Structures are given as structure tokens and as C-alpha cells.
Amino acid sequence: MLTLAIGDLYIPERALDLPAKFRKLLCPNPQSIPTNSKISEVICLGNITNSVDTLKFLHDLSPSLHLVKGEFDDLPILSQQLSSVSKKDENVGIYGVITHDNLRIGFTNGYQVVPKNDPLALSTLARELDVDVLIWGGTHKVEAYTLDGKFFVNPGSGTGAFSFDWPEWYEEEENAKEEEIKENEDEAKPEKLQKANVIDEHILSEVTELNAIVPSFCLLDTFGSTCTLYIYTHLNGEVKVDKVSYTKE
């Protein structure tokens, strides 16, 4: 059973749209509904902000869409938009739990967990919800790990929407290398270029890189007590897929 997990889209607040390649991948057959015959459920971790089109896209992908509120969603508007898309009354919640075979899967945006993104806090949450798999978001960083016998999945941001949180720093070695290069370059450059308002291009591209968010989503293939996770990332115009497996003990 395939479940799509996607979140933190921020359309239109921080991104224009899903990458075209993602759209194509997720929606190979836009004329029929559901538009993707393989995905049986879609979990959206919210932060769509204001885009009925995107909502409709997610809704039409599979027979069932589970949507939870993200930090920047306006709950009344989101609920009404979803209702208009699905043609029935919808109540968008803050978290949800679904059961696939032997696996209980919980999902929430995670902005209400203090400290946000803390593995122990999330583990506590998983315990409270009594789930084996916890899908959370809000960080725009795709990750998956097993902790205390439970599986934690963060599908990241489907659009690569920027984040105002702290960036993930490079490894120190890499940093050192780059600095060496930079220094060499700087020596070559004449001083007059360093005007007050001009930002060094190299540094600019470096910090842009540092703050860039890679668009990503996850597909969960659940069977019995096993969940195989496919992580899709959109890097330099190419879609990359990684695979992680988890089996409940």
C-alpha cells in the first residue's frame, strides 16, 4: 500500500509551485481521477497557505487525502477550501492517525511540539499517539530515522519553500576547504571591488546555497509490519530517490 507524505508547500507564500518534475511524477495521468492509480492515500502536513489548485492536485491524486493544519494555514479558510474541492464537509485537524496492516501511522505538522524537531519530544509524541511511524514536518529538511523502535519520517518541503530557521551548517572540513579557496580568490581580486554595498558574489552564492531548501517528498510502502520509505529529492533539476526500510519489532 503506497502512501504519499508531502508537506510545507507554502504556495504562494514562499514558493510558486511544486517542481514540474514532481508534478509529472506524482500525477502521470491528469485526466482520470484519481490521477495516480498507485497511491492509495495522501498525507499532507499542511502549510499550503492559499492555493486551491494545489489542494485540488493533492486531493485528486488518491482516493483519500489526510490534511493537517500547518503553522501558517488559516484553518477556517483551509477547511472551506478543502470542502469545496472534495464537495463534502471537511474538518482539518492538527494531527491524525491511520492504520495500515500492523502499523499505526501518526502525522502532524509538528509546530506545536516544544522543542520543535527535538527527537526526544517527537518520540514522546509518538508514544502518546501510540504510533509506530510518525510523520512530521515544519522543518523543510527531509529525513528519516529509527529511534526507540519507532520510525520517524520528515518529508521536507514539497516545493523547496525557504525557511526562517537556522540553516544546516556544512561539515567543518568542507568549510575549511572552501575558505581556502576563497582566500586564494580574494588575494587575486583587487581591493577596489570591495565597495561597501557590494556583496562578494562568492559569499552570496555560498549563503544562498546554505539557505536553499531541496524540494522533497516521501512515499511509504507499507506491508505487514514493514514500511519501505522512498525519499524523492529534486536536486539540480534531477529527481533522486533513496530507499530506507523499517520493520516493527
Added chain:
Amino acid sequence: MVVSITEQKQILQSCLSAIKHQSNLMKQCLNENNILQALKHCSNFLNELRTNQLTPKQYYELYIAVFDSLETLSNHLLNSHNLKQHKLEKRQAALDSTSTSDKNADDKSTTHKNVKNGDEISKNAVGKSATTPFLADLYELVQYSGNIVPRLYMMIVIGTTYMSTKGAPGKEIMKDMIEMCRGVQHPIRGLFLRYYLSQRTKHLLPFSNANDFNDTVEFLISNFIEMNKLWVRLQHQGHSSERELRYRERKELKILVGSNLVRLSQVIDDYNGDETYSSIKYYQDKVFPTITEQIIQCRDHLAQSYLIDVLIQIFPDDFHFATLDSLLSDVFLNLHPLLKKSELVATLIERFITYHKFESDMSTSEIKELSLESDEKQKKIKTTIDSTQLFNSFWKFYLKLYELDPQLPSEEHSELLQSFIRLSLTYDPNNYQNLDVVYKFATEKEGQIKANAENDDIWLQLLIVPIRHFDSIKTLFKLPFFHEFYLKLSNKQHQKQISLEIINKLLGITTYGDEDGNTVQEIHEPETFTTTEEVDGIFKYLLVLIKDSDKQNSTSKNLGVTKSITINKGENVISHEFLSNQEKICKVIHLIENPSDPFKNLSNLMYARKKYLNKNFDNIIYTYPTLISRILYKLKIVGYANLRQQKKKKNTEASQDLMITSNFKNLSIIIDELYQYHAEFNSELILKIYLNAASVADQLKQESICYELYTQCFIVYEENLILGSSSYQQHINPHDSLAGGSLQYQSIIHVANKLVSARYFNKENYENLITKLTLYGSKLLKKQDQCRAVYSCSHLWWWCELLIEHGEKSPTVQPEAAKEKSAKENIQKDEDQSSRDREEADDEEDEIELYRDAKRVLECLQKSLRVADSCMDPYLSLKLFVEILNQCLIFNIYGNALADSRYINGLIDLIRTNIDNLRDDDNNAKTDAADEEDDKEARLFKQSVGYFERTLSYIRDQQEVENRFEGIVV
């Protein structure tokens, strides 16, 4: 005279059968080689063509039947002619051979001389009959036929057959036939007769030399003129009540007239001429003036519209380019006043466009083949048509037309202008002057040529065409009058439509129908805007959407507005369409991008807000969050770059710092504006926006700004959130720690989650803020909110993540250390600091410095425990206890020495006691029966117990696997 339809059918049938009968008889006679009798039958069936009681269609049926029979006759005549010719030739050959043998014999004897002479005579006689063959006789013969219609048909069939033979005086026959055709002046009969003439002469027209060619052209033109006269005259026949009928009939006959022009075009095409001959010049000098004069002279609506169309379609484009000016100003302007010139112009322009496409396709394919010659080829194309000249010709025509006919309906104007735009776009896509001329004219004359405001929509296309055509929407910026004209559209809906069209184009969404009729959306990479001018250029088209006010009172929902969204706690409704338009505006904001100059980018964003986005304060709630996010993101990039630069140079660049500070201040003004107008219903969102800004300011080491922003957060909280209720009214289960709780609780959680990642405050400021927040938490109304807020806030005193870059130090954890350097007197504090440092070094294996205050954490946990205990609902107390236990476990793992095993054991005991008590109560209640009501509570109880048990088993697991939680008794 008037014949009913059924009668007409009968007449037709009888005519057809007569033709069939007579033509069979004719064929019999032909087989018997009785030509005279055959011609008599032929004349008989041709007589049927004299009828005037049939409709053109029916007459055409007769014509076809007759035509076939005449072909048989013609073939027979031709065959017998050839046969005779053949025999003659054979005989001649035989005679020649005998004469040569005679010559041989000549020397031998001259006695045969007489005989030879006699032979020569007979030979001459035979030769004479060969040079004036029997076809000529027949041609003379049929002229004695009694009736003119059969006579002329027979003349034509024989004449043309004669023409097809060798040595016939073709041109004389042609002249004769066309002269004779004047004899039939009945329109339908005459038209078909002349059509027959033109069909029969199709392949026989001579054009081997200039003289022949001239004669042929003359022949075709005169036939065309005569036919057109007949055709026009048909309109005036019969009763005036039948005018409509006549008109329809004429429409059916138009192809007969047009065929002449087709032939003419073919002949001109086939004729190669000598070196001095140029087909274009010939057309321009000889053909075009005569034809167009006839077209103008006939003053007939149908004839003019049809023939001009044919003229445009059948002659090559080069001809039209050559005669364009006179075609437009001499011909088009003199046509029937009611004639729709726009259609003719559109046809002509479409033709040119197709030609252009064809030419450019050709040239590209040629370039591929012959890359070397490509330059020359392209030059050739350019020289053939001067695109500016082309446009000017049309434009001159239009201005004259406008002068001559001020009453021209606005549809005509619109259509004409659209055609001009298409022309200009195709031929000269980079010449924006032409387009601007069109829009300027439209703008200036709009008042005069526009009948009323409602038919605005005919002007819509005028604006939409170029939008769809341009590759880049930036092209519009070069057309100042495009916008002027856009503003003249009096219907706001139409303006909106154009604006949306522009946005869709901008965002690269092209919607079109595919083969199956489904709409397909294609998405291209959108363009970005880097300068203020470009921002102006695009946002002026968005103003109508920005200003758009869609907010209605919720009562209007009952008045038929069905598809709508209630906002502001049900006070107002907005439509889905409105929201989606606002979404699009937001997306355009994203296109203000300049990756290489973020400061310029920032000022552009600010500019867009000041000049455009704040034009309707009701709507800023939909657009400002996007704007603010973008500004903040750019600030983050600039700030990080600035920090890097400083670090590397080791000298502070004050001016950049200053620019960042001032940008933060401007940003704060924008958020403030949002707060000013939307405090009532959207304070929570504004709080979150302030928090984002604060978070970025902290990362950029802008401590004072960051502190101010947090203060703003607290102001928003105190002014609006503390008393506000959640905009989403739904029952929140107090047991559910994740359900969200009250608006106040949520706000505190939001702030806590940002503060917990703040790293560049000094200790005093940081503690001020977190103490204040915790205090807010402890004052929440509901016990569960209070308890959860306080235990959440406890994390503020116990950092778990470094977050900052390696090598950086957080000022929060080392205020004293900094002071120590400046002043050495505080030895006491110094000792404190070092002891704490040692403590932390023990806690963390690597030397990461994190702000941690174990005592305060414990205080918070104690406080939340007390609140939980004071709950009236024992089940809720239990749930909260378990939640607190889990928090303690987190602190324990993170090394808080005060959340030790003793403390946790106490908590576990407390929970156990509570469970036991509740279980007893439960059992008692159950024995008292009426457990239905208890059901809910029982379920909650079971959930809490389950959670507790899961927690215990987690502790056991951790004890086994990770060696944690030493001393905790499970």
C-alpha cells in the same frame, strides 16, 4: 412564370430524360458515322438548356448531362478527324513514295508525264481537303442552327475540338466564340454557356509567345467581365420580393465567375515569357487594374466580397505585395459601403502571415541544408518585403477609411485593428512602434468609435492577442499605449480578465485545449523582474486585482452567492475566485527577483508594496505575508553574507550592517501596517510573522532589533490575543495535548518554539523574555493550557541543540566571561562561571556551550505539576501527570541533574496512586450501574493508563538498551 418546386422537379426530370434520349440517338448516329443526323440530335438535347424555369442547381444538373454528351461528340469528331488525317498522311506518304519512284522512272521514260500530271492534280485536291478539314466545315455548318443556345454550344464544342487539332486557326476561333457568346444575355444561360467556353478552352489557350499570351489574357478577362455582368444582372431579375432568393441563387453560381480568375492565375503562372517579362509587373499593369475596375464598377455587394476574396486567394503573395497600396486605397475604399472591409483585410493579412510562416520555415530548412548560403537567403527574404512599409500601407488605408466612414461600427474597428496587430506581430515582432501606434489610435479614438460601454468585450481581443503572442511579457513594457488603452476599458471585469491573462502568461501557465477537448496546462519557467521599471511595468496591470474588493457581508451568502468562503468569524464572505486571484498576485511578488543584487531586490519589494500592494488595506492580509516572507528571506541571505564577509575580513563593514538594520525597520513598518488593519481577526498570523522576523534577526546577530520584535510579539499578545478566541470554533478535547488548546496557549507555544532556538541574546535579555513568556503561560485560564504551557516553557531553560555555526559562541551562555575580560574584580562571579562551565563540560562530552539552568527547569515542572494537581477533573489531572513524566524523562536524558531518578520515581508513584484511586472509583461506579455516562471517562482513563504503561515500557527499554534512567523503579 412562377413555378412551384414540385413542378420544377418535374420539368427537370423531363428535361433530363429528353437529354438522355437525344444523346443516345446522337451516339447511335455517331456510330453509324452519320454526323449530320448526330448534330441534329445534339441540337435537340441542347434545346433543353433553353429553359428558364429551373433553379441554378437544377440547371447545373442539365449542364452536367449535356456536358458529358458533348464530350462524346467532341471525342468522336476528334477521332474521325485524326483518322482522316492519318489516312491522308498515309496516302500522302504513299504518293510521295510513288512520286520518288516516278522520278526514278523519269529518266527511263517520259511517256507517263500526263498520268503524272493527273496524279498531281488529285494529290493537290487531297492536300486541299486536308488543309481545310471537315471540322471547319462543321463549325460553319452548326451556325445555321435555329436557336442561339444550341447553336453556340455546338459552335464551342466543335470550335474547341478544331482548336485542339494541328494547324487550326486557334486565335480566330477563340475570338469568334467569345464574340458570339454575347448573343446570350439571359443570366443563367449565359453564365453556363460562358462557363462551358472556359472549361472547353482550359487546355487550349495559347501562350507560347507574348502576343498569344496577351490575347489569351484578354480572352479570359473579357469572359470574366461578361460573366460578372450577367451574374450581377441576375440580382435584378424577377419580382422584388424574390430578392433574397436571387441572392441565394447567385451565391450558388459564384464559382462559375470565380473560375475565370483561377484560370487567369494559372495562365500567368504557366507563362514564362522572355527576359524582360515580369509576371508581377504584368499583373500590376494589365490584369489588376482591369479586374478591380470591373469589381468596383459592378457595385454589387456579393460580387465584391466574393471576387476580392478570390483575388486575394488565387494570386501569389508577391502580386499582392506589389499592388497592396492600390488594392487598399483604390479598391477597398471604393467598395460597397456596407461591405465588411475587416473581413477582406483579415483574409489578406492571414494570407501574408501564412506566407511569412512558410517563408521562414523554408529559410530555416534551407539554412540547415546550406549553412553557407543562409545569410544571403535571409537577406533575400528581407528585401522582398519591407515589413514597416507593409504595416504603413495598411495603416494609411485604415486612417483613410476612418476619415471616409466615421460611422463604421466598432466591431469593424476592432477586427481591423486586430488584424493589423497580428500582421505586425508576425512580420516585425521587434517593432513595437507599430503596435503602439495601433493602441494609441484606439486610445484616442476610443470615445468616438466605441458605441457603448457594454460592448467592451470586442476590444478585449485587441489586448489579449499580443499577450498570447509575445514570448516575454516584458514586451508589453515597450508599449506605453497598451496600458493607456487598457485603462480605457470601462468594464472592470474586462480589465481583470486582461490582468489575469498577463499573470498567467507571466507564471508561464498556458492553457489550451488538446485534441480530445481537454484543457491541458503547460508550465514554463517564469521570468523575473530586476528593476523598478519592470516592477512598475507589471504591477500597474495588477492594480485592478489588488484593489479588487470582494468582501461582502455574510448576508449576501443567502442572496445566491453560493460558492464562497466565510472569513472573519463569519462576518464576511469572499469568493473562491477572489482568493485565487490574490494567490496569483502573491506569485507575481515572487518574480521580483535579483539574485545577484539582494539589496536592490529588497528595495524593489519595498517599492512594490508602497506603490501598489497597499492600495486596498482589506486585501493586504492576503498579499503581505508573501511580501514579508520574501523580504525576510532576502534579508536572511544578505545578513548571512554580511556575517561571512565580516568574519573573513575581521573588520566590520558598518554600512552594510546599517542597511540591514534599516531594512529590518522598514520590514517592521510593513508588519505593523498589517497589524494596524487586521489586528481583529488575524493577530495570530501577525504574531507568527513577527516571530519569523525575530528569528532571522537573531541569526543575524541583530540583538536589539530582535529584542524589539519579541517585544512586538508580546504587544500583539497582550493587545489582541490574550482576550481573543480562536477563529475556528470547535470543541477542543482538554485531554488532547495536541488538539491545539486555546488561542492564547497556541500563541505561547509559537513564541516558545522560536525563543528556544534564539542564540544571540545576551543572558539578561534572554532571561527577561523567557521569564515573561512563562509568566504568560502560568496565567492562562484553563488548567490544562496553563500546565502544558509551563512545562513547554521549561525547555527554554535547557537548550539541547547548538544551532549556531561551529566556532561561534552564544553570548547567552557567557555574559560573565565577557565581563571578566573587561573587569577582573568580580572574582565571586568568576568562580560561579567556572564552576558552571565545569558542570556543563561534564554534561556534554564535546565542549558545546548551551544555555542551561536546571533549577529553573525544575521550578517550571513543579509549577505545572501543581497546576495539574489542582484540576477539578481527576482524569485530566492524571493525563497531565503522565505528560509531565514524559517531559521529565526528556530532561533526564538531556542531563538535567535535578530531574533525577528520585524525582521521576516520585512522579511515577504519584501517577500510580492516582490510577489506583480512579480505578477504585470506577469499580464503585460500575457496581452502581449507569456506566453509560462513564463511558467517555472510562475511555479517557484507559488512554491515560495506556500512555503511562507505554512510558514505563519505554523506560525499561532504555534501561536495557541505552543504560539510561538508572535508579528509576518501574
